[in-house]
Amino acid sequence: MxxxxxxxxxxxxLSFTLCGCxxxxxxDATRSNIPQRAPTDSLKExxxxxxxxxxxxxxxxxxxxxxxxxxRSKDNRVLSFRSGILIASRGFGNDVMVRDASPTIAxxxxxxxxxxxxxxxxxxxNRDYLSTSACVMRKSGDIRIRLLILESxxxxxxxxxxxxxxxxxxxxxxxxxxxxGAIPLIVKRSMSQP
Amino acid sequence: xxxxxxxxxxxxxxxFGRATNTLPKSPRYHNEGVIIACAGCAVHxxxxxxxxxxxxxxxxLLLCAVPETALGEVTDSRVxxxxxxxxxxxxxxxYSQQDxxxxxTMSAFRNSVKYAIAWQATEQLSFGFRYSMLFxxxxxxxxxxxxxxxxDRSFSVHYRLNDETxxxxxxxxxxxxxxxxxxLASEYLVASKTVGPRLKLTAGLGWGRLGSYGxxxxxxGIFDDRFLERTYDRPEQGGTFNTHTWFHxxxxxxxxxxxxxxxxxxxxxxxxSDAYQREAGTAFxxxxxxxxxxxxxxxxxxxxxxxxxxxxxxxxGLSWTFNPKSTRSGSGFDPAGQPMKGRxxxxxxxxxxxxxxxxxxxxxxxxxxxxxxVGRTLAVQIENQRYNIVSQAIGRCARLLTDxxxxxxxxxxxxxxxxxIAITEVQLGRDEIxxxxxxxxxxxxxxxxAEISSAIQSLPALPGVYPxxxxxxxxxxxxxYFDPDAPLRADLGVxxxxxxxxxxxxxxxGTLQQRLLGNLDQSQRSSNSVLxxxxxxxDLYAKGGSLTIPSLMLSWxxxxxxxxxxxxxxxxxxxMFGGVSGEILWKPQVGPFALGAExxxxxxxxxxxLFEFQDYAVLTGHLSxxxxxxxxFTAKVSAGQxxxxxxxxxxxxxxxxxxxxxISAFATLTNVSPEQFGEGSFDKGFNVTIPLSLVAGRSRxxxxxxxxxxxxxxxxxxxxxxxxxxxxxxxNQQDALDATWGRFWK
Numbered sequence: 001m002x003x004x005x006x007x008x009x010x011x012x013x014l015s016f017t018l019c020g021c022x023x024x025x026x027x028d029a030t031r032s033n034i035p036q037r038a039p040t041d042s043l044k045e046x047x048x049x050x051x052x053x054x055x056x057x058x059x060x061x062x063x064x065x066x067x068x069x070x071x072r073s074k075d076n077r078v079l080s081f082r083s084g085i086l087i088a089s090r091g092f093g094n095d096v097m098v099r100d101a102s103p104t105i106a107x108x109x110x111x112x113x114x115x116x117x118x119x120x121x122x123x124x125x126n127r128d129y130l131s132t133s134a135c136v137m138r139k140s141g142d143i144r145i146r147l148l149i150l151e152s153x154x155x156x157x158x159x160x161x162x163x164x165x166x167x168x169x170x171x172x173x174x175x176x177x178x179x180x181g182a183i184p185l186i187v188k189r190s191m192s193q194p
Numbered sequence: 195x196x197x198x199x200x201x202x203x204x205x206x207x208x209x210f211g212r213a214t215n216t217l218p219k220s221p222r223y224h225n226e227g228v229i230i231a232c233a234g235c236a237v238h239x240x241x242x243x244x245x246x247x248x249x250x251x252x253x254x255l256l257l258c259a260v261p262e263t264a265l266g267e268v269t270d271s272r273v274x275x276x277x278x279x280x281x282x283x284x285x286x287x288x289y290s291q292q293d294x295x296x297x298x299t300m301s302a303f304r305n306s307v308k309y310a311i312a313w314q315a316t317e318q319l320s321f322g323f324r325y326s327m328l329f330x331x332x333x334x335x336x337x338x339x340x341x342x343x344x345x346d347r348s349f350s351v352h353y354r355l356n357d358e359t360x361x362x363x364x365x366x367x368x369x370x371x372x373x374x375x376x377x378l379a380s381e382y383l384v385a386s387k388t389v390g391p392r393l394k395l396t397a398g399l400g401w402g403r404l405g406s407y408g409x410x411x412x413x414x415g416i417f418d419d420r421f422l423e424r425t426y427d428r429p430e431q432g433g434t435f436n437t438h439t440w441f442h443x444x445x446x447x448x449x450x451x452x453x454x455x456x457x458x459x460x461x462x463x464x465x466x467s468d469a470y471q472r473e474a475g476t477a478f479x480x481x482x483x484x485x486x487x488x489x490x491x492x493x494x495x496x497x498x499x500x501x502x503x504x505x506x507x508x509x510x511g512l513s514w515t516f517n518p519k520s521t522r523s524g525s526g527f528d529p530a531g532q533p534m535k536g537r538x539x540x541x542x543x544x545x546x547x548x549x550x551x552x553x554x555x556x557x558x559x560x561x562x563x564x565x566x567x568v569g570r571t572l573a574v575q576i577e578n579q580r581y582n583i584v585s586q587a588i589g590r591c592a593r594l595l596t597d598x599x600x601x602x603x604x605x606x607x608x609x610x611x612x613x614x615i616a617i618t619e620v621q622l623g624r625d626e627i628x629x630x631x632x633x634x635x636x637x638x639x640x641x642x643x644a645e646i647s648s649a650i651q652s653l654p655a656l657p658g659v660y661p662x663x664x665x666x667x668x669x670x671x672x673x674x675y676f677d678p679d680a681p682l683r684a685d686l687g688v689x690x691x692x693x694x695x696x697x698x699x700x701x702x703x704g705t706l707q708q709r710l711l712g713n714l715d716q717s718q719r720s721s722n723s724v725l726x727x728x729x730x731x732x733d734l735y736a737k738g739g740s741l742t743i744p745s746l747m748l749s750w751x752x753x754x755x756x757x758x759x760x761x762x763x764x765x766x767x768x769x770m771f772g773g774v775s776g777e778i779l780w781k782p783q784v785g786p787f788a789l790g791a792e793x794x795x796x797x798x799x800x801x802x803x804l805f806e807f808q809d810y811a812v813l814t815g816h817l818s819x820x821x822x823x824x825x826x827f828t829a830k831v832s833a834g835q836x837x838x839x840x841x842x843x844x845x846x847x848x849x850x851x852x853x854x855x856x857i858s859a860f861a862t863l864t865n866v867s868p869e870q871f872g873e874g875s876f877d878k879g880f881n882v883t884i885p886l887s888l889v890a891g892r893s894r895x896x897x898x899x900x901x902x903x904x905x906x907x908x909x910x911x912x913x914x915x916x917x918x919x920x921x922x923x924x925x926n927q928q929d930a931l932d933a934t935w936g937r938f939w940k
Contacts, residue, residue: 015408065533067634076529080632087632090531090940093891094524097939100634120936122525124518124888126583126852128637128936181524 045190046071050081050183079185084173086180086187094181097122104113107137110151110163117153121181131155146174272458272497272515275488276301277370277378278310278323279350283464283487283501284451285404287396288366288386288556289353293317294519294851295549302858303501303509305329305477313857314826315849321859322350322370324678326378328477334376335406335471336748345678347534348374353720363387370403373435373878373904376426377472380404381441382448395447397834400467401441407483409444434868434875438540450485458491470504471563480507491894494522518855518884524889524916525940528586531558532593534631537601537624548656552600559893561662564653572599573607575616575653581893582885584610585931588620589938596628598673609649610926613917614699615753616649617926644862648756650784660697665690670707672733674714675902685736686711699753702736703916704746704766706818724870725908726810728770728798728837732906738801744769749917759919768914769803769835771796773811779919783928788820790920794913804924812839814913820920822929828858837911840864844910846881852933854885854897854925862910874905 048057054185059071059079068083077091085101085108096119103115117133147167154160161184166175176187206865223281248626275281278299280289291297297312310324326346333339350367363385371378385397388545398404401412402424414421424443450464464485474480482505489499489511499511532554551574552562559580566573572595578587588608595606609619626643630636674683694702714736721730747765754760759779768771773796781788791814800806816834829845841864848858861878868875888898893923924930 063533065536065631070533072530078530078533081534081631091527091529092521092524093527095940097936098632098634098636121940124521124524124853126525126934126937130634144878154591171816 016115046079047188048073049186051177051186052184079180079187084176086178088187089180092180092183094121094183096120096180097128103135104137104151107135107151108143108167109171113137202290205374210658215663215704224307259831272297272491272513274299274310274312274511274513276303276308276501276509276511277322277350278308278312278324278513279368279370280312280366282396282462283485284503285382285392285396285400285448285450285464285465286352286366286368286382286398287382288354288358288364288398290314290318290320290352290366291515295515295517296567297513297515299511299513301499301509301511303478303503303507304330305473310823315584315857319354320350320354320368322352324348324350324378325681327681328377328473330477331377332476333340334470336426340476343678344377345369345676345681346375346377347676348372348378358386358388360505367439368922372440376402376436378403379436379439380468383542384448392454394452394454396447396451397447399445400448401443401445401812402439403468404448404466405444405446405467407467409446409467411529412441412443412445414441414445420489432717433839447892460487460489462489478504479506481484485747518851518853518888521888523888524762525937526887526893527891528893528940531590532597534593534628535597547598551594552656553592554598558594560587560591562656563659564609564655566653567603570602570604571607571621572603572605573609573653575609575611575655577611578895580895582887582895582897582925583893583934583937584618584926585934586893586937586940588604588931589940592622592627592938597623599624609653611652612922612926613749613751614695614697614701615713615751615759616652617753617759617923618928618931619647619649620931621645621647631939634848636939640938641932641935646783647929648753650753655697661694663692663694665692667691672712672714674717674736676905677719679718680713681715683713683717685714687740699751701749701751701917702747703749705744707742707744709740709742711808721908723872723908725840725866726798726812728810728812728908729906729911730908731770731801734801735803735827738803742769742803743805744803747846747915747916751922753918759923761919763915763917764801767794767796767916770799771913772799772807773797777913777915777919779923781920781927786822787918787927788924790818790820792816792818792834792915792918794915796913811839816912819919822850822924826852827854828853836862836864836909837913838866839906840866840909842866842910844912848881852887854883855888856883857881862912864910866909871909872905872907874907877903877905877907877910879903926934 005194044061046059047056048059057073059073059109061069062072063070067082068087071079071194078089079086080088082101083105085104086096087099087101089095095114100117103117107113107115114136117135119131121129121131123129133153133155135151137152140148140175149165149167151163152160161179164177165173168174174189178187274297274669275286276284278297279286280291281287291312291314293314293316295314299310299312301308305328307327308324310322312320312322313888314320319914326348328344328346329342331344332339333341348371350368351372352366355365355367356362358364365385367383370383380400380402382398382400384394385395386394388394408491412421421442423752424439446467448465448467450462453461455461464487466483466485470480484505485501485503487499487501488498491497495515497513501509503509548565555562555576561577561579562574563577564575571636574591574595576591578584581587591608592606605622606622606624607619609616622642623643627640630639632637632642667688670687670689672685675681677683687707692704717733719733721727725728743766745766745768747763747767748762749761752760757780761777763775767775773794775794777790777792777793779788779790795813797811798808800808813839814835816832818830818832821829826849828848828850831843833843835841842862844860844862846858846860848856850856857880859880861876863876882900884898886898887894
């Protein structure tokens with residue numbers, strides 16, 4: 001515990017050096033410029049790449065339930081998104097049963113930069129497992145061209161993982177890295193059918 | 195087909211990788227400095243973000259949490275001693291494996307080979323079973339005879355008394371070879387302490403084998419003089435608890451240290467208090483109490499070790515550890531089900547095509563038996579043909595009903611059938627489950643929207659549902675263990691399985707097997723039993739014929755009242771017996787207790803295992819009480835008459851995981867004396883049930899069961915009747931559904 005605290009204090013000190021933090025925060029300049037993200041009905045394909053294995057598959061829009069888009073591969077894996085944020089997966093093993101996307105959605109378009117994100121998963125022993133991750137979001141780039149947003153999270157077990165979102169000027173997520181369990185998925189929306 | 199990029203594989207599970215339970219630890223994803231840095235930034239924007247101070251503190255604590263392994267501390271789990279128990283090289287340590295770890299080990303040095311299974315029953319309690327092949331050793335320290343070989347089965351138990359803290363070491367107490375010949379018998383009290391990030395010390399006090407080098411008067415002698423002396427059993431005896439020897443005789447100190455240059459490498463120096471009195475001078479030359487070992491984790495639970503032992507020998511070891519609570523396939527690679535669909539006004543009233551629903555359910559591995567619409571409730575009766583966890587079958591069915599039911603339907607009533615009888619019904623609020631699909635509290639919400647009760651009455655069956663005939667051709671393996679001439683024998687062949695459900699709970703089921711190859715018929719272990727040869731003629735059955743009928747029976751099951759189930763069966767139940775069987779079971783939907791009664795009149799089958807019978811017939815049956823406690827612990831007590839006509843009681847204690855993995859140990863004591871029983875003294879052993887879904891990574895109903903008897907004799911032998919009620923009813927009841935309700939959404 002002492003080592004952990006030391007580590008934390010050291011990292012906090014380092015943070016001010018690296019980030020050059022100020023009372024207003026480095027993210028403010030871009031926040032107010034981020035438009036609401038565009039609807040994606042016209043985009044019928046997603047290219048999903050397992051970043052670790054470097055293999056890809058195409059997912060097709062199979063339905064919408066309210067705000068949730070359901071994308072299905074031909075071998076019946078499913079990824080569900082709300083406003084471009086992955087909220088559920090099936091067929092991947094350690095699936096995301098449900099992820100609360102609201103904090104990430106708010107952070108992408110509002111002024112929040114540190115937040116909790118909850119996720120429900122299922123263990124091999126069929127037990128429901130609700131985990132909470134602490135996340136921070138950083139943004140860089142010019143929204144008039146392309147905006148890169150990094151989301152760094154750490155769960156209760158101390159596991160850290162980083163997602164990213166490339167946003168188009170209209171706010172649509174062009175490409176993202178999102179996680180299903182320990183699998184980093186690169187999600188690319190096809191632009192062939194605008 | 196999906197489009198694949200370079201390096202892709204055709205197996206879907208390879209496409210996205212086998213699931214793991216840990217996130218990658220590469221610097222790319224473990225950039226603590228950056229995370230904390232940004233947390234630091236965020237602190238300054240607290241007022242505008244509207245986060246409370248408490249929330250910020252909580253977030254910072256989460257962000258500052260660093261996994262212990264990241265600090266360089268190593269764990270001593272998944273390392274075994276030569277007996278296959280938690281330990282150093284040949285000595286025990288006070289550590290444990292991870293809860294539910296299952297370890298298979300092999301260790302060998304001159305004239306000694308040991309195969310062992312270790313199971314971590316709880317976080318603190320470990321059990322071990324081993325098969326040892328020992329050569330050129332004395333039967334006991336005071337026995338002048340030298341046995342050319344002893345093939346020995348033995349059990350161990352190890353209990354960690356406390357967790358290690360910064361100031362207090364972990365303590366453990368344990369016993370080896372607690373039932374049996376006592377060839378490997380020892381008891382110990384041991385402490386282990388981490389003294390540096392990569393160094394652990396162990397010291398202990400041992401008795402028996404562990405009190406044989408550097409021994410001194412037993413300190414327990416201050417309580418009773420009888421602790422000062424230890425008597426030794428002879429290897430030709432055995433089979434009973436050696437309570438008269440436990441913690442008796444001289445005691446001695448042992449210890450060692452383990453150093454971990456890396457997380458996967460362990461170097462061990464050990465001072466052993468085992469003088470190997472039975473082996474020294476015959477099996478090998480004992481020259482020193484010091485042992486040196488190196489252990490390396492290859493990957494995924496596989497580890498190898500090499501040791502320099504007792505100043506004269508080199509030993510090797512191999513271990514594989516896996517945890518059924520944490521498999522690589524996670525919760526499984528089942529293809530996704532249909533999404534929950536909200537009501538659409540365009541849908542015609544009533545169900546949208548029974549045939550279409552039947553076809554859709556078939557795709558999901560569910561057989562539609564009946565449909566009924568009453569008022570605003572749509573009821574379906576289904577038979578689950580795919581899912582080993584029934585809550586998943588209910589979820590898959592509910593998803594389809596949201597699509598196929600008309601908008602006027604408010605509730606779904608799903609009746610789950612098994613072996614032709616309705617067992618449980620689940621009533622679900624339609625709108626509630628649709629709303630719960632993407633809710634973070636969806637498991638609780640959907641369970642709150644469900645009413646689960648006992649289903650006594652089946653719905654009127656759809657036309658054509660009965661009779662239903664199913665057939666499958668599959669390979670089979672029939673193993674036999676522990677024959678001293680060949681510890682592992684097996685037959686391989688092909689099996690034709692037929693099952694016809696006639697309706698009203700009546701089923702005809704049978705199996706036809708053709709042996710293709712194997713060596714079971716080469717056993718020369720003819721029976722020397724003085725009891726009727728109800729089990730010990732297995733070599734004659736193995737030689738009886740290559741085309742056999744292991745089972746062929748007619749069964750009638752019913753569910754007459756809320757908590758009562760009955761079964762009547764007639765025919766061939768197992769390779770050795772056939773006859774008639776009746777059973778009644780009382781098992782409520784909720785509650786830890788159940789009671790059962792079974793009565794069978796059976797006759798012994800001819801060795802050819804076709805339709806002929808021998809003269810021996812017996813009335814056998816038991817009254818049974820079942821208990822299922824928290825944490826998956828189970829108990830069963832049965833009393834009655836066994837196949838050889840002996841009367842007695844069987845106690846079974848076990849642990850069951852929520853995924854169906856089960857391990858239990860049993861012991862039977864009857865009015866047969868140890869002398870009449872023969873080697874082993876009484877029947878005992880253990881049972882491991884492995885759901886094949888955990889192996890396949892996808893839902894399957896089949897399980898693989900391994901029953902290991904310490905010695906299979908004729909006393910305490912139980913009839914094997916397929917389709918016993920408890921196994922059919924329990925997985926479909928509310929307690930099982932509640933324990934796995936999260937899988938409703940899988």
